Amino acid sequence: xxxxxxxxxxxxxxxxxxxxxxxxxxxxxxxxxxxxxxxxxxxxxxxxxxxxxxxxxxxxxxxxxxxxxxxxxxxxxxxxxxxxxxxxxxxxxxxxxxxxxxxxxxxxxxxxxxxxxxxxxxxxxxxxxxxxxxxxxxxxxxxxxxxxxxxxxxxxxxxxxxxxxxxxxxxxxxxxxxxxxxxxxxxxxxxxxxxxxxxxxxxxxxxxxxxxxxxxxxxxxxxxxxxxxxxxxx
Numbered sequence: 001x002x003x004x005x006x007x008x009x010x011x012x013x014x015x016x017x018x019x020x021x022x023x024x025x026x027x028x029x030x031x032x033x034x035x036x037x038x039x040x041x042x043x044x045x046x047x048x049x050x051x052x053x054x055x056x057x058x059x060x061x062x063x064x065x066x067x068x069x070x071x072x073x074x075x076x077x078x079x080x081x082x083x084x085x086x087x088x089x090x091x092x093x094x095x096x097x098x099x100x101x102x103x104x105x106x107x108x109x110x111x112x113x114x115x116x117x118x119x120x121x122x123x124x125x126x127x128x129x130x131x132x133x134x135x136x137x138x139x140x141x142x143x144x145x146x147x148x149x150x151x152x153x154x155x156x157x158x159x160x161x162x163x164x165x166x167x168x169x170x171x172x173x174x175x176x177x178x179x180x181x182x183x184x185x186x187x188x189x190x191x192x193x194x195x196x197x198x199x200x201x202x203x204x205x206x207x208x209x210x211x212x213x214x215x216x217x218x219x220x221x222x223x224x225x226x227x228x229x230x231x232x233x234x
Contacts, residue, residue, distance in 0.1 A: 002042060006049075009056055014045055023048045027059040094122040106130075128161075128179075135159045135179035143175055143193050150216055152197040166192045166228075169199035184231055191217055191224040 002014045009032060016036045023045055024035040036045045049056070094108045106126055108119075136159055143157045155173040162178040169175055175196050181189050194216045202209035214221035 004046070006053075009049070009053060010060075012049055014042055016040070025049065025052055025056065027056060027063060032056060032060075094119065094126055131182060132159070132161075132179050135177070135182050138182055139177050139179075139189075139193075142189065143177065143197075146190065146193050147197055150194070150197060152200050154197065154200060167196045169196045171203070173200045184228075188224060188228055188231070191221075191228070 004012050004014065006012060012032045012034060014034045014036055016038070018038045020035045020037040020040075022037055023040060025048075026033045026035075032049075034045050034049055036042070094106065106123070108123075139159055140157050143154070147154050153173070154175050157175045157177065159179050160176055162176070163180070165178065166181055167175065167177045175193075177193070177196070181192060184192075195213055198209055198212045198216065201212060210221060217224060
């Protein structure tokens with residue numbers, strides 16, 4: 001196996017195979033691999049790779065999207081679009097920008113190894129920052145609106161990075177919500193908000209509390225509670 005690094009493509013591994021009948025390129029989350037047929041040469045293989053440069057770059061983007069979306073952030077409940085764009089910078093830093101409340105972009109070097117631990121950690125940090133931005137805009141407005149609709153007044157709404165609970169309600173009627181809520185389907189987001197709002201009336205999880213939650217969830221509290229168990233905080 002021979003390894004060659006190209007400025008816009010990154011690492012490419014060349015392997016000769018006596019069974020191969022033609023040059024083949026495989027782009028995975030880990031690497032770009034090229035199979036050389038028995039009568040082929042590295043020189044011919046490189047020429048083939050360079051002729052497919054645009055396709056390789058586009059395929060690497062698709063692989064990147066697949067991995068990034070695996071974090072659960074592909075649609076942000078269909079309210080926010082996430083763009084993934086390759087850059088020609090020589091550094092290996094993954095950055096992001098927020099264009100507005102509904103448009104976000106992650107920028108990454110074309111040649112970076114998306115599967116490496118450092119790359120995955122960079123991606124995760126970018127996504128969590130983007131997540132905070134979405135949560136601040138969406139959850140605050142949503143909670144205030146539902147509070148008004150249900151006639152369950154609150155003192156304040158705060159967004160946290162909590163990873164052990166989706167939300168809470170203090171005795172001062174301060175609602176705290178985890179930013180990771182925005183990863184849930186919209187009806188479950190509303191269910192959790194309603195759950196916390198009902199604590200402004202009932203501080204425990206007794207019969208009266210569950211009846212109130214069920215009433216405001218159109219009789220689907222148990223159904224939503226079961227569905228929520230399929231999800232975990234980030």
